[in-house]
Amino acid sequence: MNEKIRIAVLGYGNLGKGVELAIRQNPDMQLVAFFTRRDPQQLKTLSPAVPVYNVKDILNKRDDIDVLILCGGSATDLPTQSPEYAKYFNTVDSFDTHAKIPEHFENCDKSARESGHVAFISVGWDPGMFSLQRLLGNCILPDGNDYTFWGKGVSQGHSDAIRRIDGVQDAKQYTVPVAEAMEKVRNGENPVLTTREKHTRECFVVAKPDADKERIAAEIKSMPNYFADYDTTVHFISQEQLDRDHKGIPHGGFVMRSGVTGANGETKEMIEYSLKLGSNPEFTASVIVAYARAAYKMSKEGVTGAKTVFDVPPAYLSPKSSAELRKALL
Amino acid sequence: MNEKIRIAVLGYGNLGKGVELAIRQNPDMQLVAFFTRRDPQQLKTLSPAVPVYNVKDILNKRDDIDVLILCGGSATDLPTQSPEYAKYFNTVDSFDTHAKIPEHFENCDKSARESGHVAFISVGWDPGMFSLQRLLGNCILPDGNDYTFWGKGVSQGHSDAIRRIDGVQDAKQYTVPVAEAMEKVRNGENPVLTTREKHTRECFVVAKPDADKERIAAEIKSMPNYFADYDTTVHFISQEQLDRDHKGIPHGGFVMRSGVTGANGETKEMIEYSLKLGSNPEFTASVIVAYARAAYKMSKEGVTGAKTVFDVPPAYLSPKSSAELRKALL
Numbered sequence: 001m002n003e004k005i006r007i008a009v010l011g012y013g014n015l016g017k018g019v020e021l022a023i024r025q026n027p028d029m030q031l032v033a034f035f036t037r038r039d040p041q042q043l044k045t046l047s048p049a050v051p052v053y054n055v056k057d058i059l060n061k062r063d064d065i066d067v068l069i070l071c072g073g074s075a076t077d078l079p080t081q082s083p084e085y086a087k088y089f090n091t092v093d094s095f096d097t098h099a100k101i102p103e104h105f106e107n108c109d110k111s112a113r114e115s116g117h118v119a120f121i122s123v124g125w126d127p128g129m130f131s132l133q134r135l136l137g138n139c140i141l142p143d144g145n146d147y148t149f150w151g152k153g154v155s156q157g158h159s160d161a162i163r164r165i166d167g168v169q170d171a172k173q174y175t176v177p178v179a180e181a182m183e184k185v186r187n188g189e190n191p192v193l194t195t196r197e198k199h200t201r202e203c204f205v206v207a208k209p210d211a212d213k214e215r216i217a218a219e220i221k222s223m224p225n226y227f228a229d230y231d232t233t234v235h236f237i238s239q240e241q242l243d244r245d246h247k248g249i250p251h252g253g254f255v256m257r258s259g260v261t262g263a264n265g266e267t268k269e270m271i272e273y274s275l276k277l278g279s280n281p282e283f284t285a286s287v288i289v290a291y292a293r294a295a296y297k298m299s300k301e302g303v304t305g306a307k308t309v310f311d312v313p314p315a316y317l318s319p320k321s322s323a324e325l326r327k328a329l330l
Numbered sequence: 331m332n333e334k335i336r337i338a339v340l341g342y343g344n345l346g347k348g349v350e351l352a353i354r355q356n357p358d359m360q361l362v363a364f365f366t367r368r369d370p371q372q373l374k375t376l377s378p379a380v381p382v383y384n385v386k387d388i389l390n391k392r393d394d395i396d397v398l399i400l401c402g403g404s405a406t407d408l409p410t411q412s413p414e415y416a417k418y419f420n421t422v423d424s425f426d427t428h429a430k431i432p433e434h435f436e437n438c439d440k441s442a443r444e445s446g447h448v449a450f451i452s453v454g455w456d457p458g459m460f461s462l463q464r465l466l467g468n469c470i471l472p473d474g475n476d477y478t479f480w481g482k483g484v485s486q487g488h489s490d491a492i493r494r495i496d497g498v499q500d501a502k503q504y505t506v507p508v509a510e511a512m513e514k515v516r517n518g519e520n521p522v523l524t525t526r527e528k529h530t531r532e533c534f535v536v537a538k539p540d541a542d543k544e545r546i547a548a549e550i551k552s553m554p555n556y557f558a559d560y561d562t563t564v565h566f567i568s569q570e571q572l573d574r575d576h577k578g579i580p581h582g583g584f585v586m587r588s589g590v591t592g593a594n595g596e597t598k599e600m601i602e603y604s605l606k607l608g609s610n611p612e613f614t615a616s617v618i619v620a621y622a623r624a625a626y627k628m629s630k631e632g633v634t635g636a637k638t639v640f641d642v643p644p645a646y647l648s649p650k651s652s653a654e655l656r657k658a659l660l
Contacts, residue, residue: 102656262612268608269606276516279599286471310659326640
């Protein structure tokens, strides 16, 4: 094996931990540093041999890092972090605010081109693998419809929204795809589906002592954007039940492309891609790490600028040679 | 729209017809010629406005063709055709003899590099889209197992094998994946599956008058490589029934990657990709046409050599700009 790809992680939340673990499954990579905004002394990682630095020291480590993985959030961290660190590092982020992707791309592209780095944005499963499947489906079956269903899985954003309601102690929200809608798509019926017809929302809520559960349930169900457009079920349970039965962060979903071929569109063709994930952040991290490898290879070849999953030859994701891949996987 | 991509087709069987129809669904492309080894006068296509030439005239048309799609068979046509025509054209083939892919790649790569063309090989769904999904699954979940199931669908090779049996007038063979085996994989059980446990074979046979059906069924079920290792069902039906109920060429299948993440591999992750195809050749042709677009774009950029689905950035498959793709599909 050649020299290992030296990876650093900025931000040690669920995603940062996922990256830490994913790198262990890829022998061509080495985790060389964590960076944090917290006090490095206080950060306990799963990798005692890997140094933890405060992020203000990050530029001193430029020569020791091949790819910096940005594990911050899309709302406030990545919009500034990604363009900033693309000035000094090859980077990968998982920016997932769909509407702001064009702007984020432009910002990162400018930094990365000027500094001569590769900046992957929006890597994960949606955006990420699901986007790639949507693209492939559209290219192969130009006469067709796209369907994306999410779940069953935990939505962090919806869980947070419930927790902000007065009288709520803790909560977890599951997004659930509607089986009947998926069956219609699979049958090639090309249904036009409303928000309500595609997903339901199931909430497990721990109320504070003496809180008015009826009011809490009503507030959840009527919350605009988050719940009002969905059929929502609310279960009140104890903190013990929540901790015991809902501690994981599973997720998943389905991307379908329903199309037609033939002289008169008489032939039905269906493509379906699905994920069933025991851990959303661990899987997302696994995708990110594969694209970190691609970032490293592309940078070695002199490629610069912002990139997405649409821009990389799939072989770059693998530690194996193209000849090995053709022999084993084609 | 810019100038259209000028496509020519060599070979007018099921796949060539599929390409003819697929190009109609892609407004950035134009079908400019058919080439055949038959008498061009005798070839009736679905596109009377597109000229049909004998293949011996193909080099006279070099300047009029951006990509030549090779629609011959993998057994005898493509091993010589692909390296030969890569000397003069950008090409796409659907070479599907897995064991000979490395050799075929080398032959095409040499021709295409020397002549300055792009030669895509083994494009379709398996090899092709299934290969791509296997690669992605392996890169994302390095600790895991691959499973590929085919069907339910018509196997041309197995149908042909039955037709060669004495006393058989006509036949169609369906490859059927075993539902129980797929469920075990989906449950993350990582089963080790024998050939027999993965697929069954269902045969619809028209016997000649007075033929010994019992002997025919016995010969089918004991045929080495094709049937002996499978649980095989044989149904004798009339030619009318065969023509009425089994005239299509449906196919499909499943690629699954069952893997684990986490500190001790304690988290199960499952990726599944499936196709349900009304027409195997029409879908294969639709994939090929998207890769013809990529061949054209790569050639314009000065890329040369043999390529596979592993080697092309997915954005090259689309007629849309990268900015449009990021906005609409990422």
